[in-house]
Amino acid sequence: LKSSLIGDRPPVRRFNLNNVTITTDPIGNQEAVLILTPMARFYQEYWDNLMKINYPHDLISLGFILPKNKEGNAATIALQAQITKTQKGAAKHRFRSIVIERQDFDPPLMSQDEGERHKMENQKARRASMSRARNSLLFTTLGPDTSWVLWLDSDIVETPPTLIQDLAAHDKALIVPNCFQRYIDSETGKPAERPYDFNSWQDSPTAQEIAAKMGPDDILLEGYSEMATYRALMAYMGEKENDAGLEVDLDGVGGTALLVKADVHRDGAMFPPFPFYHLIETEGFAKMAKRLGWQAVGLPNYKVYHYNE
Amino acid sequence: LKSSLIGDRPPVRRFNLNNVTITTDPIGNQEAVLILTPMARFYQEYWDNLMKINYPHDLISLGFILPKNKEGNAATIALQAQITKTQKGAAKHRFRSIVIERQDFDPPLMSQDEGERHKMENQKARRASMSRARNSLLFTTLGPDTSWVLWLDSDIVETPPTLIQDLAAHDKALIVPNCFQRYIDSETGKPAERPYDFNSWQDSPTAQEIAAKMGPDDILLEGYSEMATYRALMAYMGEKENDAGLEVDLDGVGGTALLVKADVHRDGAMFPPFPFYHLIETEGFAKMAKRLGWQAVGLPNYKVYHYNE
Ligand SMILES: Nc1nc2c(ncn2[C@@H]2O[C@H](COP(=O)(O)OP(=O)(O)O)[C@@H](O)[C@H]2O)c(=O)[nH]1
Ligand SMILES: Nc1nc2c(ncn2[C@@H]2O[C@H](COP(=O)(O)OP(=O)(O)O)[C@@H](O)[C@H]2O)c(=O)[nH]1
Ligand SMILES: [Mn+2]
Ligand SMILES: [Mn+2]
Known part of the structure; x- marks a missing residue:
């Protein structure tokens, strides 16, 4: 990595992509990590957890994309306040760089309510829109010197502080922890936890058969009783x-x-907003990565936690 | 577009993607253009033509990607010499910024000879590799404030100096001039020209039928007599x-x-290195853009010229 200023113009930058390492010792090798978060709502618990991530912050760049609506405006203000506090605070907590983007297209639904979000008929438009937001953020923040991309939703409120090093140590192209949710069991009145994210799965013959009978623009969805796929869900493999x-x-x-090796994205893997083998967004991303020769791996017993509304 | 330095850390940058205009008056609206060139060989005529492009150079960023082999090394040295000369020269010729990347994967073929390059059995591996190079360059240079991306091969040696404004004036998501080649007619001994690029076409029922009978990983190729597609080629529409x-x-x-509106790429449109509807690279890109709702347009009578080996 060589950077030289010629004349009084911005630098001519030269990058040998061979020299951008992506290893199981990312801290030892000073590997740059890009944390990308699409954000419809700001949760203080997300920010507090992010602060506790103990990968050296001066190796971390942050990228956010927020919708251009009332909720997005409120989230941007709250986010900006925390960023200002952090970047003015103790040097060791400050991040390498931060980009905040506002979407130039409208989300398809008005409500960010969990029930409304998860309705099956709303899924295709909603996840196509989410794909566009993720792609927009990815294409404009990934650099030639990025080693890792950590996708982290804005409602992930609890992870091990060693999240990045732990995942990188597995040396996988794409690696995903098991996303759970804490709640109070109404029968026992005691704290408990349950699976939250059903998008991490192993394919099944049933799902393949459903797909084979579908129209070219139809998509398979996971976690809906109307469409029993019998896929093996990581959620239940713990x-x-x-x-x-x-x-x-x-x-x-x-x-x-x-966590994604930056080479996977640089090869072209993105979040298909259109049905790709009847899959979209993050599920389509895994399929596209596979077409490019990269295998996704999950960690059933390594947990992160989603906010409980 | 607002940029503010917080503390002594690199800036927190905020971008409202709505404020990045993409209009038919790109110079009047000071729109940023990113010119991207995959480069296996350096041609002085390419650089001389690039210098004559009269879109304001301080609105133009350049991105290059070169293979990591002997030819790529030689091309990098020649390119670097011209860049240094330009960026040290008259202010009005200097570009806004320049990134040079070296590939971290090997090209599949040893020879860059035209005959070898164009052999049908070499096309799939060659164009998959080209797709990876294009994606790598694209994903790492596109910014939140880029309005237009001009893809320009390193062997395009002649274009109108008003290329960018002329194409942008059409207000199309993707727009492509007709790529010809100058030669000396061996019968008349006089200068003549002939079509060079056969990848710009309108689909045909025959091509669709061939595709329908293909295996999932087979690709359609244009310009090979072994595979007569009867597509309508822009090359012959002049x-x-x-x-x-x-x-x-x-x-x-x-x-x-x-020329591509940056929003097309930001939505996720890239160069599929895998068969996408039996198409790859730039042809697959047009199909992917279409899936995202963006229509490609060609200009049969607006010409650019390819080097003649
Ligand atoms: N930029 C952007 N982010 C969104 C939008 N909708 C949701 N998000 C964010 O995308 C992530 C996933 O969305 P979410 O609604 O939590 O999905 P769910 O948990 O699967 O129901 C979260 O980080 C949201 O804050 C949107 O319209 N635009
Ligand atoms: N980075 C990179 N660029 C390449 C490679 N092979 C060709 N190119 C460039 O990609 C563009 C298209 O390739 P070219 O061989 O001219 O294609 P053709 O004119 O269709 O035969 C040109 O600008 C080449 O210089 C490669 O392996 N790596
Ligand atoms: Mn969520
Ligand atoms: Mn060429």
């Missing part, structure tokens, strides 16, 4: 024994927390 | 009358010179 390192190959991935 | 503004809708495009 074991009592709790071997945190257990790896399973996946055909679809969720994007709540997802 | 008219004597020479209405330079004539527009035709296209289903496939070539990438020798190709």
Whole structure:
């Protein structure tokens, strides 16, 4: 990586992509990480958890994209306030660089309410729109010197502080933890947890058969009783024994927390906003990565937690 | 577009993508253009022509990607010498910024010889590799404030100096001039010209039928007598009358010179290195753009010229 200023013009920058390492020792090798977050709402718990991520912050760039509506405006203000505080605060907490983008297209739905968001008939338009937001953010923030991209949803409120190093240590092209949600069990009145994200799965013959009978623009969805796919869901692969390192190959991935080697994106893997093998967004991304020769892997016993509305 | 330095850290940059205009008056609106060139060989005529492009150079960023082999090394040295000269020279010729990348994967073929390059059995691997190079360049240089991307091959040696404004004036998502080649007619001994690029076409029922019978990983190729597609090629649509503004809708495009609204790429449109509807690279890109709702257009009578080996 060589950077030289010629005359009084901005620099001519030269990058040998061979010299951008992507290793199991990302801290030792000073590897740059880009954390990308599409954000419809700001949660303080997300920011507090992000602050606790103990990968060196001066190796981390942050990228956010927020919708251009009332909720997005409120989230931008809240986010900006936290950023200002952090970047003015203790040097060790400051990030390398931060980009905030506002979308130039409207989200298809008015409501960010969980029930409304998850309705099956709303999924295609909603996830196509999410794909566009993710692509826009990705294409404009990825650099030639980025080693890793961590996709992290704005409602992920709890992860191990060693999230990045832990995932990178597995040396996988795409790797996804198991996304759970904490709640209070109404029967026992005690804290409990349940699976939240059903987009990380292994394909099934049933899903393949449904897909084969579909029209070219139809999509398969996971987690809806109307469409029983019998895919093997990572959500249910967690074991009592709790071997945190257990790896399973996946055909679809969720994007709540997802570590990707930057080369996968540089090769062209993005979030298809159109049906791609009847899949879209993060699930289509896993399929596209596979077409490019990169295998997705999941960690059933390594957990991150989604906000509970 | 607002940029503010917080503390002594690199800037927090905020972009409202709505404020990045993409209009038919790109100079009047000071729109940023990114010129992207994959480069296996350096031609002085390419650089001289680039210098004559009269879109304000301080609105133009340049991005190059070169293979990491002997020819690529030689091309990098020659390119670097011209860049240094330009960026140290008269202020009005200097570009806004320049990025040079070296590939981290090997080209599949040893020879850059035209005959070898164009052999049908070499096309799939060669164009998959070219797609990866284009994607790598695109994903790492596109910014939130880029309005237009001009793809320009390193062997395009002659274009109108008003190329960018002329193409932008059409207000099309993807627009492609007709790529010709000058030669000396061996019968008359006089200068003549002939079509060079056959990747800009309108689809045909025959091509669709061939595709329908293909295996999922097979690709359609244009310009090979072994595979007669009967597509309508823009190469042959040029008219004597020479209405330079004539527009035709296209289903496939070539990438020798190709102007793209940056939003098309930001939406996710890239160069598929895998068969996408049996198409790859620039032809697959046109199809992918179409899936995202963007129509490609060609200008049969507006010409650019390819080097003659
Ligand atoms: N930029 C942007 N982000 C969004 C939009 N809708 C949701 N998000 C964010 O995208 C991520 C996933 O969306 P979410 O609604 O939480 O999905 P769910 O948890 O699967 O229901 C979260 O980080 C949201 O804040 C949108 O319209 N634009
Ligand atoms: N980075 C990179 N560029 C290449 C490679 N092969 C060709 N190119 C460039 O890609 C463009 C198209 O390739 P070219 O061989 O001219 O294609 P053709 O004119 O269709 O035969 C030209 O600008 C080449 O210089 C490669 O392996 N790596
Ligand atoms: Mn969520
Ligand atoms: Mn060429």
